[in-house]
Amino acid sequence: MASLRCFLRSGKNAVSAALRREFHRTQPAAVQVTVRDALNQAMDEELERDERVFLLGEEVAQYDGAYKISRGLWKKYGDKRIIDTPITEMGFAGIAVGAAMAGLRPICEFMTFNFSMQAIDQVINSAAKTYYMSAGFQSVPIVFRGPNGASAGVAAQHSQCFAAWYGHCPGLKVVSPWSAEDAKGLLKSAIRDDNPVVFLENELMYGVAFDMSEESQSKDFLIPFGKAKIERPGNHITVVSHSRMVTLCLDAAAVLAKEGIECEVINMRTIRPLDTETIETSIMKTNHLITVEGGWPQFGVGAEVLARIMEGPAFNFLDAPAVRVTGVDIPMPYAKILEDNSIPQIKDIIFSIKKTLNV
Amino acid sequence: MRKMLTIISNVLRGSASRNGARVVVSARTYADFTPQATFDIKKCDLHKLEEGPPLQSTLTREEGLQYYRTMQTIRRMELKADQLYKQKIIRGFCHLYDGQEACAVGIEGGINLSDHLITAYRAHGYTLTRGGTVREIMAELTGRRGGIAKGKGGSMHMYTKHFYGGNGIVGAQVPLGAGVALACKYQGNNELCVCLYGDGAANQGQIFETYNMASLWKLPCIFICENNKYGMGTSVERASASTDYYKRGDFIPGLRVDGMDVLCVREATKFAADHCRSGKGPILMELQTYRYHGHSMSDPGVSYRTREEIQEVRSKSDPISLLKDRMLSNNMASVEELKEIDVEVRKEIEDGAQFSTTDPEPPLDDLCNHIFYNNPPLEVRGTNPWTKLKSVS
Numbered sequence: 001m002a003s004l005r006c007f008l009r010s011g012k013n014a015v016s017a018a019l020r021r022e023f024h025r026t027q028p029a030a031v032q033v034t035v036r037d038a039l040n041q042a043m044d045e046e047l048e049r050d051e052r053v054f055l056l057g058e059e060v061a062q063y064d065g066a067y068k069i070s071r072g073l074w075k076k077y078g079d080k081r082i083i084d085t086p087i088t089e090m091g092f093a094g095i096a097v098g099a100a101m102a103g104l105r106p107i108c109e110f111m112t113f114n115f116s117m118q119a120i121d122q123v124i125n126s127a128a129k130t131y132y133m134s135a136g137f138q139s140v141p142i143v144f145r146g147p148n149g150a151s152a153g154v155a156a157q158h159s160q161c162f163a164a165w166y167g168h169c170p171g172l173k174v175v176s177p178w179s180a181e182d183a184k185g186l187l188k189s190a191i192r193d194d195n196p197v198v199f200l201e202n203e204l205m206y207g208v209a210f211d212m213s214e215e216s217q218s219k220d221f222l223i224p225f226g227k228a229k230i231e232r233p234g235n236h237i238t239v240v241s242h243s244r245m246v247t248l249c250l251d252a253a254a255v256l257a258k259e260g261i262e263c264e265v266i267n268m269r270t271i272r273p274l275d276t277e278t279i280e281t282s283i284m285k286t287n288h289l290i291t292v293e294g295g296w297p298q299f300g301v302g303a304e305v306l307a308r309i310m311e312g313p314a315f316n317f318l319d320a321p322a323v324r325v326t327g328v329d330i331p332m333p334y335a336k337i338l339e340d341n342s343i344p345q346i347k348d349i350i351f352s353i354k355k356t357l358n359v
Numbered sequence: 360m361r362k363m364l365t366i367i368s369n370v371l372r373g374s375a376s377r378n379g380a381r382v383v384v385s386a387r388t389y390a391d392f393t394p395q396a397t398f399d400i401k402k403c404d405l406h407k408l409e410e411g412p413p414l415q416s417t418l419t420r421e422e423g424l425q426y427y428r429t430m431q432t433i434r435r436m437e438l439k440a441d442q443l444y445k446q447k448i449i450r451g452f453c454h455l456y457d458g459q460e461a462c463a464v465g466i467e468g469g470i471n472l473s474d475h476l477i478t479a480y481r482a483h484g485y486t487l488t489r490g491g492t493v494r495e496i497m498a499e500l501t502g503r504r505g506g507i508a509k510g511k512g513g514s515m516h517m518y519t520k521h522f523y524g525g526n527g528i529v530g531a532q533v534p535l536g537a538g539v540a541l542a543c544k545y546q547g548n549n550e551l552c553v554c555l556y557g558d559g560a561a562n563q564g565q566i567f568e569t570y571n572m573a574s575l576w577k578l579p580c581i582f583i584c585e586n587n588k589y590g591m592g593t594s595v596e597r598a599s600a601s602t603d604y605y606k607r608g609d610f611i612p613g614l615r616v617d618g619m620d621v622l623c624v625r626e627a628t629k630f631a632a633d634h635c636r637s638g639k640g641p642i643l644m645e646l647q648t649y650r651y652h653g654h655s656m657s658d659p660g661v662s663y664r665t666r667e668e669i670q671e672v673r674s675k676s677d678p679i680s681l682l683k684d685r686m687l688s689n690n691m692a693s694v695e696e697l698k699e700i701d702v703e704v705r706k707e708i709e710d711g712a713q714f715s716t717t718d719p720e721p722p723l724d725d726l727c728n729h730i731f732y733n734n735p736p737l738e739v740r741g742t743n744p745w746t747k748l749k750s751v752s
Contacts (some may be wrong), residue, residue: 352383
């Protein structure tokens with residue numbers, strides 16, 4: 001009985017998601033879809049639409065994906081389109097880039113982006129820079145996707161956030177979805193994009209279910225890159241975030257709303273190109289800014305947002321210095337109490353908002 | 360009769376060189392030259408192969424003249440690049456290919472233009488054999504807008520149809536090439552990819568990762584190691600525990616080829632191409648060759664090897680001389696004819712050098728272009744927040 005309660009408490013989202021997955025609702029209105037299923041749908045639809053699209057990576061085929069994102073695809077499309085690779089990231093990332101150069105449209109999965117470091121030369125030097133170096137002769141239509149950032153209890157080598165690393169490089173588009181709609185629309189756009197796209201998912205979001213509008217269920221539903229989304233409008237402070245941290249920002253905003261503080265929560269969706277305009281417009285209304293991310297502070301996503309605001313017209317609208325809420329500047333520890341205190345919690349976000357608002 | 364023909368042809372040639380037009384010495388061709396000859400070529404060492412390429416190669420007069428012309432063009436172009444670099448008109452990296460001409464020309468002789476090829480940074484020769492012109496290669500070296508990459512790539516980043524560069528990161532081109540081969544197999548077009556790398560790169564881990572996947576998936580890939588005995592300044596004995604580069608593919612069949620003999624390279628390439636196209640998967644070729652220049656223009660090339668060694672290769676194994684001797688001693692061409700080709704080549708190189716030094720540099724508003732393909736125009740931050748530059752596809 002105790003264990004059941006425990007299970008229900010900790011796995012609230014997962015359980016409710018699982019329950020909802022059992023019921024295949026067919027009404028045309030909004031439907032509950034997990035991020036995992038949204039990603040799966042996106043790949044399925046794009047594989048069907050264009051026969052040049054194929055998926056390669058470790059365990060993507062017969063295992064149905066290490067995180068089950070590619071579940072059912074191998075059964076449907078076979079060995080030619082869904083390819084299991086050996087554990088050789090540098091090799092298979094290079095092969096994927098070469099295939100893209102020669103006319104195919106690969107989706108290269110990294111089991112986590114931590115392993116992409118082994119292949120990062122192929123992502124940057126072979127994929128990102130080639131169109132420029134060839135002065136527009138050789139394009140590279142490839143998607144690199146996989147889970148990014150902290151998970152739960154996987155410790156230092158498996159928890160790094162690469163948004164800032166990839167976001168640094170011209171020639172790449174870097175995308176970080178939060179909701180199921182984000183996942184589906186952005187992944188479809190990524191696959192259809194003729195350029196190298198780094199698609200940063202989040203393992204802890206895979207099992208989370210979201211409402212998906214009727215529009216987003218269409219096979220041609222695309223979300224454009226470079227446009228942030230205002231998930232929650234507000235007047236008092238702009239809260240900019242990406243990926244899983246958006247959930248925490250919304251939770252913090254809900255708590256603060258009870259105290260009369262209305263936060264405008266912006267989901268960045270794209271890291272590169274960064275949508276500065278939406279953030280600036282928001283600041284001109286709220287006069288306050290914080291950024292929230294899971295990654296490390298130094299040279300991070302928040303640092304870039306703040307620098308841009310300093311350099312732009314919104315600076316004059318700030319009533320207080322803009323600040324960043326980030327992961328703690330340490331390698332990720334293992335013990336739960338340590339791990340929990342290594343990434344922003346709702347209380348940290350609330351604290352920083354109140355400090356910025358001087359309340 | 361012969362004397363009369365000689366007089367006539369001399370007159371024809373004389374008038375031709377005055378006008379600068381190309382003359383077809385037709386009278387002498389039909390009467391005097393051997394249309395084709397068969398040559399013995401060195402046997403290749405084999406690894407995991409029952410039989411290798413044929414021990415003889417048949418060369419037609421046309422092929423011979425074409426190989427001669429192309430090798431001479433590469434040779435002269437590289438020497439001209441040497442000159443321009445010393446005059447500081449070419450800057451940065453410049454890795455010259457003279458001495459290795461038989462590799463590029465022989466390989467191209469064994470495949471089709473519809474096949475694919477990728478190599479590392481010593482790429483000027485391949486850019487030419489794959490369809491680039493002398494003008495656009497040289498203008499790329501000097502960084503002008505008429506360069507094959509509009510001046511934005513430089514020596515190591517030249518591309519043309521079915522030629523994927525020109526790659527600066529040692530070894531990275533090998534997985535790329537296997538990826539191209541995967542695309543060939545996927546699309547079922549019976550094309551293959553030639554994937555080149557050097558003796559220095561041969562120890563790269565990603566190459567072994569590629570051997571594994573190419574073999575597993577039977578990719579139509581010819582791996583070619585251009586062994587010029589030195590990886591920058593490190594001789595092969597000091598870099599590799601095993602210098603049998605044709606065996607390093609382990610489960611991949613391999614052959615070791617005389618890379619100074621264009622016919623040997625051609626036959627080996629044809630053999631390898633047949634292997635790939637028959638669906639047997641990848642194959643590996645080691646071409647034993649030599650570079651006269653140092654690793655790059657900043658390397659005199661004599662601190663780790665002797666001048667005597669360089670001189671010996673030049674006098675005994677020069678690829679252009681080897682072909683020339685073969686053709687002359689079998690009456691497949693005349694000394695004058697080959698000299699004429701030399702003159703034409705020299706002229707083409709002069710023209711290329713002239714173009715490359717007079718063509719203007721790229722315009723500044725090209726600076727930020729070509730970031731993304733098929734993309735609406737975007738704004739790029741300049742060196743300061745007030746400078747916003749435009750970028751189009």
